[in-house]
Amino acid sequence: MINTVINPDKGQREQLCRRPSIDTDVISDSVREILKEVRLQGDNALKRLTKLYTGTDLNSLKVTDEEINSAGDLLSEDLKSAIRLAAGNIERFHGSQLYTEAATETMPGVLCWRKSVGIEKVGLYIPGGNAPLFSTVLMLGIPANIAGCKEIILCTPADKNGKINPAILFTAGLVGIRSVFMIGGAQAIAAMAYGTETVPKVDKIFGPGNQYVTRAKELIQTEGIAIDMPAGPSEVLVVADEDANPSFVAADLISQAEHGPDSQATLVTNSKTLLEGVLKCLSEQINELPQTTTTSISLDKSNLILMQSIEECFSFSNLYAPEHLIIATRNARADAEKVANAGSVFIGQYSCESAGDYASGTNHTLPTNGYARSYSGLSVDSFIKKITFQQITADGLKELGKAIETMAEAETLYGHKNAVSVRLKTI
């Protein structure tokens, strides 16, 4: 059952920040084999591996335009409206993330600037399984479009009948992705990293996945292909005081916990009453949900922590650096200023994590496992690179030249000095 901790000391706090660990080393060899096979044998390898792991014979790896166009016929109007509403919000928030920076004249005649340029070719991975993550298609596809990526492809595994969930296809169509491939697992990552007869090679790969997908992304990252960020199990931390609604807090912890046994949900509060209320609501709500088993397993990794003050709660939260941080306190907006490390922050009692997971506009691809100390969540920034430019006039180089020569000589780089000297001679 869920672990309760009262006033943990420094050592205990560090212990409480530890995430359920996952050892990806054990699967490295098989992932390396898959990468190699796809690199050398292309489409044939993809078909063989799909047959091997799922029993499905694929004639064609690519989903037809017809299938994408008609996918919406299989969905309810309610679901399509919901997806469109979410897409609109995600587009509005991510649309605000792209801007043109002004040039800076650092000295007379020395002009420097940056320009945001979309990464040309990007690959999105959407896992299969029981839960069709069409929301992730929105979260990856929309910023890729805004960034101006020229080629956007998507890989996702087909089911045993060789079909892809229509919600995924509908959403892909909605965000304008026409290149969808029925490939899953490490072989999908390999296909996008190396390219095959059918699948184009991309410059950067995005999206969640199981341990094989994660390990494949780690490995191809050292081979010239960029990836979105290190992956790990999802997590939430809720900071709450006596004003918080225990039922809301319990629901937020459960919504995290249902992601599976590796997920971690943490409550940090300065109120014993609230903590006890949450404990009570947890068991009530779990009993009313269909997936009781999964949920109860996952709460084993979770903690309810009682601290002496709200300050201490935020100090712990910043140490933990949660992927999702919910602030359910009386002065939530002011308290948000105390956040130093977090992926995405939900302020006040009506800002539940589910809102950001689906439809409010923020991205749900976020740094886990303490990476929020140094990584940002996914945004339009993830789909662009910023190229620096400089233009120096003859007069500019006259002003700047001597400093460059002096510094280059002090670093014993005479060729660097010479590149300035040959120019200064002519001015």
Next chain:
Amino acid sequence: MINTVINPDKGQREQLCRRPSIDTDVISDSVREILKEVRLQGDNALKRLTKLYTGTDLNSLKVTDEEINSAGDLLSEDLKSAIRLAAGNIERFHGSQLYTEAATETMPGVLCWRKSVGIEKVGLYIPGGNAPLFSTVLMLGIPANIAGCKEIILCTPADKNGKINPAILFTAGLVGIRSVFMIGGAQAIAAMAYGTETVPKVDKIFGPGNQYVTRAKELIQTEGIAIDMPAGPSEVLVVADEDANPSFVAADLISQAEHGPDSQATLVTNSKTLLEGVLKCLSEQINELPQTTTTSISLDKSNLILMQSIEECFSFSNLYAPEHLIIATRNARADAEKVANAGSVFIGQYSCESAGDYASGTNHTLPTNGYARSYSGLSVDSFIKKITFQQITADGLKELGKAIETMAEAETLYGHKNAVSVRLKTI
């Protein structure tokens, strides 16, 4: 000698984009050993490894304030002025990179925004050797300050007398870094990644280094510590037409080539006359430089390529994705619009790479080895993370709630749905 290629076909172009390859696998085992020793034995390991590799007995790992303060006494006024001038320009350009984004109301009652927060603890690595890279202290330290990083530490190896080059110490002092440690190689990366009795653990590690440093950074990246970017040998590509000055172009190629035998310098031009002029200037200039040997070795990996048009030159450059791109054409500024993949671009005949390497204001830590397709160069962005926030009102959730419930149910995540339902019931 340098390789000349005329009108390469598609296959040849891909071949010309290959970088000199470096196999870091062979040193993995020794780097793993070093990481492990430092993790388990802290300062003792650092002292033992320093003694082993450099013969130096270190009593203390930390440079004293006195040493930092007095380092400038050992430098010429010319050098100190040059460093100050460069620092001013770098500060002005990087200072323009930090801004506050406005919040977006994606729907009535749904407010989303991002906030840039400095990464709390960062570690900078500066290699030792003959060339004291004090310029890199500016390039890493200044953006770290602008980003608001709270703790900035620097590791760099001492020489055989247990001293650090005074230009490095002076520059560290100038940018306000007071925590300088005399540690080099993979053990320095390990010290900053794990922390020791003396060296604080950091969240992200920056800076260049040899193969051991590079491999150590790659390995610790999978253990929760972020790194600046994948490292590789430096490279330049010059696009030039008949208007370019062959002497300037030759000097730029040489200034790249002196970085060592793995560096690659490439000229792409539509003018046979220019190409021949550059070839002539190359041998003339090399003969006048002190480091002839290094330089000539390095040009073995370099190429002079003749294309049929300037369009084709840029098409090749975008395929190559150079770290540094110099545009020496009649319409350089307009041609710069054709750049899709590059780290830093130098426009026109007076914008030599050395300017950006030292003093114009742009950063010299840039993506190599084709990573310019997906990575940006170092900037203030590299020292911050952007945290997303959202605040939803009761009315906002009323508008948004049904869409979230519908989407969560379609993804079979009933806990996510429930987190909205418990709230909607109370509104």
